[in-house]
Amino acid sequence: MEAIFIIALFSLVANPIIGMILVKVNRNRPDRQKMLARVSVGTLAFVSLALFTNVSTSSDAIDCVFLGLFYLAICVLLWLGTSKKNKVSLIFSSVLLVILFGLSCLFSTIGILGLAFIVGEFEPSRSVRINGSTLYREYGRGNATTATGGSEVSLFTSFRWFPFVERKFFSKQYISGFATTNDNKQKRFTTPENSPINNTPTFYGTHFKLTYDTTKNDLILSYQQTRDTLHLDR
Incomplete structure (x- = not known):
């Protein structure tokens, strides 16, 4: 940094x-x-x-x-x-x-x-190579780029002839959201069903436990009782 x-x-x-x-x-x-x-x-x-x-x-x-x-x-x-x-x-x-x-x-x-x-959010807090061509990076969110805490997950693919060059092909945020209650107060929610981020179900998460399914080429992100499955070949 x-x-x-x-x-x-x-x-x-x-x-x-x-x-x-x-x-x-x-x-x-x-x-x-x-x-x-x-x-x-x-x-x-x-x-x-x-x-x-x-x-x-x-x-x-x-x-x-x-x-x-x-x-x-x-x-x-x-x-x-x-x-x-x-x-x-x-x-x-x-x-x-x-x-x-x-x-x-x-x-x-x-x-x-x-x-x-x-700058702190520009640098990944975690970097893991999933397979020969896919790199997982996790970025902390909440200091400067978002109003609430959480993380952003990005997947990169490298090029065979240019290993120092890579392309981001997937990115998704896992941050806290807000829902408006009947008394017009904002209430924090973390359930996958309610979050509108990226127009896909998501939830608050950070420092995910990673599980790579080699048969299905799926990457499973687990945080407490919730998890998300990323299909790398789709």
């Missing part, structure tokens, strides 16, 4: 400044500015495609570096926008840069605890 937190904090603080330096150093070199723009657009497209297809690396730190490069590419493009003579581009880029600088200052000072909570 320490490495991810340092990378995230460095990206928030340094990337707007690095972007400014890259653009200012090459302000009299239109060819280099075009190259910066192309590299930045390519980085945005590459990382966006990976996010859209749920493809990542096997290292959370490397994934965080790619997200940092994504943020740096945005900063570079915005600084390039401020160097244009077009007033619309200048105003639009300047406003967004002010917002980004504000968020960077917020999360690197008084909001640093919130950043730590977010």
Whole structure:
């Protein structure tokens, strides 16, 4: 977690400044500015495609570096926008840069605890290889991403020729929900029948006991008296 937190904090603080330096150093070199723009657009497209297809690396730190490069590419493009003579581009880029600088200052000072909570939920609390190509990861929820506690289970598959690259093909949350009673008060519930999360029956659970059925290729998650069966081949 320490490495991810340092990378995230460095990206928030340094990337707007690095972007400014890259653009200012090459302000009299239109060819280099075009190259910066192309590299930045390519980085945005590459990382966006990976996010859209749920493809990542096997290292959370490397994934965080790619997200940092994504943020740096945005900063570079915005600084390039401020160097244009077009007033619309200048105003639009300047406003967004002010917002980004504000968020960077917020999360690197008084909001640093919130950043730590977010980073803490980005890193899995548990990682188990189910079979030769399937990896189980469990993430704690309740510090920053959800209003109530619990966990999120994700399943990843690896590629034969690129073992350091993986794709998430399943994700489900097991967190506490709320039901409204007749006296208009909120009551916490944990029964599988009532929870609307992911539009499938679920329940509160964390630190699941895992049972892998090799004959059916099913993964059974057990928590106290409840359990959920994940069909890996469907």
